Amino acid sequence: MTAVAGPATPYDVAVVGGGPAGLAAATTALAVGLRVVLVERATALGGQYWRQPAPSSGAGRLRFGELHDLHHGLDTFTRLCNRVLEGERAGRLRLLLRTQVWTAVRTEGLVVLSTAGTGAGASAGEVRARRVVIATGAHDVALPFPGWELPGVMTIGGLQALLKGSGVVAGQRVVLGGSGPFLLPVAVGLARRGATVLGVHEAASPQRWARHLPAVGRNPGRLAEGVAYAAELARYRIRVHPRSMIVQAEGADEVEAVTVQRLDARGHLVPHATRRISADTVGIGWGFAPVIDLAVTLGCAVAAGPDGRLVVTTDARQQTSVPEVLVAGETSGVGGAALALAEGELAGYAARDGLAGPLTPTPAAGPGSLRRRSTVGRRRDAQRAFASALHAVHPVPAAWSQALTGPTLLCRCEEVPVSAVRAVIARGVDGARPVRQLTRVGMGWCQGRTCEAACALLVAEAAGPSAAPPPPFERLVAQPVSLGLLAALDDRHDDDPPADEPFLDDVGRV
């Protein structure tokens, strides 16, 4: 295997994450002449948004086109993938699939990414680059409620991943709940594949959009998407219940029924306004938590975004407080694929700025031209305005914690009940970190990724609205690695990636 760069020659830019933001960053960096390595944990490019089945062969295999109807903007995805392939063929881009970055350090003006393969017989390695673009996306925020630990209760992102990645419908009688527009494509996708969606319980009130019409006006594409979903929800007779929320799931070994309850205008539960629904599957999603581990590890400044969740702080070019580090996509604030594409492109240009100085002379058009950059910048700003409006319309309501009972598991991994966390908070502990130390919340397998949001909300509730947001959970190890793999670490650099596989073998036929 030939390497784009060995230990002696670091890459110009390493892009972590092969979703919309990472693909845009990598292909833009290529277009402005940089040498790129693109690291993706999954078996195929696409991220969660363009999630693809694993490359495979054999009778009955899932094909790229087969799940087309569950995706948006696949022409863009195909174009970006083709540019990645061209870059690979030209020896100017290295694609490392099934490779996760588990930690990173800065040294001598370089960023050194510690990598580990995710497959069987995986090896560890290092990727060294002069700039890194962190585009690690986000995951669902799932807030606890009694019964949420029953099999059959999943995040809506998980339901969507089963659909898009494997063509599998998780259940037959499905109830969805939480807040935010992502509930809609999941409902429609499940219905298209034969599930009966018994209701979408949206905690927010859609009328609130009336206060944010300018942001909607700047993003006609988003409005069109909403209208299309409304039509399809009607076609499948799926009812969206505003100001309603899932408060309980019940069942012996898996979910058999779910209880929903109405919310008042202030986001509080309306007493006795409950309904019990027989269901085998429950999907929950309260928006998304940006994955900021690597940026935090590298020392990048973070701040609370418009939804109160921590995001990496950037300037208008996607540059972080650390000179070698750029971020794009949900890492710098959750806002969807169109925003991620714009931010990725800007990050690609900024990576070149950092290495070559401002573009001079400035070509009038083409990749990296001032005109192109200002166009993309405006697109980014419009999408960001929409994202801010979206967060304002879909806050986590006060009711989320009113549904909790003492024995409800807040932390699933360590099986810490709500009562234990509340007891510690009542004793005057005022931060997520001491709560963690005293209760073991967030100290299990997932390292708090599942319970961090709920824990922070409980702490914030007790602290009052004026309290500062909690500091981020620092995770020196951003992805799990085995001790055997650590023990096998030697002084090799990146040139032992997992076996190459076609990452999108059908892409040419789309």
Added chain:
Amino acid sequence: MTSSFDFDGRPVRYRPGQTVGAALVADGTRSWSRSGRTRRPMGLFCGIGVCFECLLTVDGVPDVRACLAPAHEAVAVHSQDGPPSRHPSHPSPTADELAEGAP
């Protein structure tokens, strides 16, 4: 012609390209491990590699995330229903704890 892998001694059909977790769900199996303390049944939750609820053993390697592992003809998959002592961070609950349930 269909593909299948071995799950706890029985064949589970899958379509190449699916994950082990997705194939199990399509097969009607929603839980394949138990938690360390309360022994509650666990299966897919986040579905994207974040939550670690869906761990199982693939070809003798424990703690593989079913939601990330591609299904292959050759793999032998086992549920992780072993004793919780296998996980040193999860000491077995005492009889009192079990009787008491959640505090």
